[in-house]
Amino acid sequence: MNVTSSVAPYAARKWNLSGLRGISDATLELHFGLYEGYVKNTNLLNDRLREIRAAGKASGTDPSYAELVRRLGFEYNGMRLHEYYFDNLTAQPAEIGNGRLYNALGECFGGFDEWKKDFVAVGGMRGVGWVIAYRDLTNGRITNHWIDDHQNGNLAGFAPIVVMDLWEHAYIKDYKPAEKGRYIEAFFANLDWQACESRL
Template sequence: MAILTAQAYAAKDFNLAGLNGISDKTLEIHFALYKGYVTNTNTLNEQIADLINNGKIGTPTYAELKRRLGFEYNGMVLHEYYFGNLKNGGSDAPKSGKLIDAISAGYGDYETWKNDFVKVGAMRGVGWAVAYQDPSSGRISNHWITLHEDGNPAGYKPILVMDVWEHAFLLDYKPAERPKYIEAFFTNIDWSAVEGRLL
């Protein structure tokens, strides 16, 4: 029988110092949280591989580790998308091109899409606002993701990811000031990175 080797991930580095409205201290704490997801993903993968290698597939321990892996892995990946679609100084949303065409196909125009995305991000609760691209139609649609693994539409590609868990803004804004954080987030978007994610 072949021995399964666990997939290992390395935390990525993001140079985001000096963002508008998102402090370096918030980023420092946020990066540490992200690295925790990477560590936990690696630990779970090792533990699952060990159970598989020892013939313990399907045990209650195996089942719980598999369930937990979805939370940790998606926490890692969503943070990589989030940090990856930010840059110091941001950029203006494109006026035309593939991204605007995909947004317009789903919402009619950029402003309607943005209003919907902002309102998704401002909903009560902790989670993520994510603009996804439907691979079958190419259209963009906005979704609320709760615990990293709850609410991701199967097969859709994340295009723009906004973390709206309180750790993303609590040092800079009061809990009721999430709209101010969302406004700051939009001033830091790297639209070329977002457009580069299109299918």
């Protein structure tokens, strides 16, 4: 049996997000291309790792094998986090309203506005990464977190609720590096609260 053909590759998804406020179609086009690169590289890495296992050559003491394993977390999360991000954007955003998500986000912060203030504050961190409002599935609490690259800082057993890309490619065509705050405002202007609520 050919072990490399026994697992279906990941398929790149498509989104129609044209017409976002403050995030241009040119930015989206660039961003979708980068996302597709993560899907492609996740599949390539998985294929290569399967080949090495099938050849009986998997060894954590082999630096080239170890690096492939390490890269998988970066490429896979690069793929998956972008899917969460594009899924929680919409050109027809609705107000969040005073409902289940509104209350859940505010629970650990003393209110929704305080949660949002904290989310924006985390977004002001230097470097590239992600801000994610994560829900701890063991107790339902939602807290805000910074993810370095794509793989460092994700919490075990936590589910992403609100996912914001803060790599420069997410806004550099539309804003200067010092204008990151305007991109964060644009993110909230296009945030699909219903998509976020469906993740609760």
